Amino acid sequence: MRKKIVAGNWKMNKTMEEALILASEVANMVKDEVSTDVTVVIASPSLYLSTLQKYAEPIANLSIAAQNCHQKASGAFTGEISAPMLKSIGVEYVILGHSERRQYFAETNEQLAEKVNIALENGLTPIFCCGESLEQREAGGFLEFVASQLTDSLFHLSAEDFAKVVIAYEPIWAIGTGVTASSAQAQEMHAYLRGHLATKYGQEIADNASILYGGSCNEKNAPELFACADIDGGLIGGASLKSREFTNIAKSY
Numbered sequence: 001m002r003k004k005i006v007a008g009n010w011k012m013n014k015t016m017e018e019a020l021i022l023a024s025e026v027a028n029m030v031k032d033e034v035s036t037d038v039t040v041v042i043a044s045p046s047l048y049l050s051t052l053q054k055y056a057e058p059i060a061n062l063s064i065a066a067q068n069c070h071q072k073a074s075g076a077f078t079g080e081i082s083a084p085m086l087k088s089i090g091v092e093y094v095i096l097g098h099s100e101r102r103q104y105f106a107e108t109n110e111q112l113a114e115k116v117n118i119a120l121e122n123g124l125t126p127i128f129c130c131g132e133s134l135e136q137r138e139a140g141g142f143l144e145f146v147a148s149q150l151t152d153s154l155f156h157l158s159a160e161d162f163a164k165v166v167i168a169y170e171p172i173w174a175i176g177t178g179v180t181a182s183s184a185q186a187q188e189m190h191a192y193l194r195g196h197l198a199t200k201y202g203q204e205i206a207d208n209a210s211i212l213y214g215g216s217c218n219e220k221n222a223p224e225l226f227a228c229a230d231i232d233g234g235l236i237g238g239a240s241l242k243s244r245e246f247t248n249i250a251k252s253y
Contacts, residue, residue, distance in 0.1 A: 003210045004226075005166060005233040006250040007041035007065060007127060008240025009095060019048045025243035027055040030062050034250045038233070041065045041093050041127075042240075046081050050089040057090075065093035065127065068101060071114035083122040094119050095235075097129040097153065099172045109152035116153060120161050127166045127235065128154060129214065130193075134173030146189065147196040159201050163208065168235040169193065170214040175237070181215045183224045183231075190230035219245050222252040 014022060023042060030040045043065035044052055056062045070080040086094060096119065097112045112128070119126045130149040132142040146169065154162060169189055174181035190211050198206035213225055214235035225231050240246045 002208055002232050003039055003166075004037060004253055005039045005041060005210055005212055006236065006246075007043060007093070007095075007168075007212065007234070008236045008246050009043045009067060009098070010045060010240060011067070011100075011237065012045060013241055014045070014048075016048060016051070019044055019052065022241065022243055023048075023052045023055045026246060027059055027062060029243060029247040030250065031059050033247060034061065035253060036061045038250055038253050039063065040250050043067050043093070043095055049086070049091055053090050063092040064090070065095060066091050066124075067095050067098070069094050069096070069115060069119060069124075071111060071118055073118060083118045083124055086124060087122040091124065093125045093127055093166075095127045095129065095168075097149070099129060099131055099170050099175070109149055112153040113156060116157070116165065120157075120164060125164055125166060127168050127212070129168045129170050129235070131170035131172050131214070137171075137173050143189065143192045147193060150193065150196060151200075155200050159205055162197075162201055163205055166210045166212065167193065168212040168214045170235070174215040183221070183228055186213050186215065186225060187228040187230055190228065194230050217249065219248040219252070222249045226252050 039061050041063045046066055049064055052064050056064050066086050069083045069086055070077055073082055073084050096115045101107045116126050130146050132145050136142050136145055171181045194206050197209055210232040212233045212235045213231050217234040217236055218239045
């Protein structure tokens with residue numbers, strides 16, 4: 001049975017004091033209200049990861065994630081965070097290939113393949129992001145475009161390693177644009193990607209892969225989205241900054 005995951009990406013938000021309050025609220029709500037069948041992940045700014053571990057450790061279905069890592073284990077890369085560093089403080093997940101990293105930092109599929117490799121080598125679970133822009137969707141061929149991101153960055157992995165990866169589909173065109181993706185559109189992409197995975201790794205592994213939806217998911221649309229056959233949770237942006245709304249999304253299952 002596929003793992004159900006609701007991951008909150010705080011992005012570059014919250015001071016330390018604010019982060020402690022939010023993490024504490026989420027931890028208490030997850031402990032008291034969210035089914036243990038649902039894994040809840042908090043992806044805070046890297047500055048806070050070590051401190052926030054204390055909130056996650058006592059709760060079996062709560063984990064901490066980094067928002068990125070470098071593709072090298074160490075070296076002269078000022079300002080970067082490595083996978084071994086994340087492992088050393090107990091981080092379990094790392095978001096890789098987020099649309100903002102691709103757009104603002106020009107991350108390529110080839111670079112992301114290296115990041116996936118080093119994350120797996122250090123026992124981290126990659127949450128690998130993929131998705132298309134509005135221009136790409138309107139031009140057609142968007143299903144194949146998103147599938148190619150998986151091919152280029154993940155299909156070098158063995159079946160054993162691939163099974164450790166979580167995928168998050170981000171319809172970039174539905175994030176902050178005023179355009180809304182329907183549950184049918186989200187399901188179409190998720191089903192297509194699962195089928196694409198099956199061509200490489202077989203149906204059983206594809207059926208066991210968790211594919212999250214990352215397109216402006218909130219407490220109102222989460223129940224409908226999570227009811228779709230191929231949507232296994234969400235990568236939540238803005239709503240993850242509000243403890244009650246984020247917890248309600250996790251409770252949608």
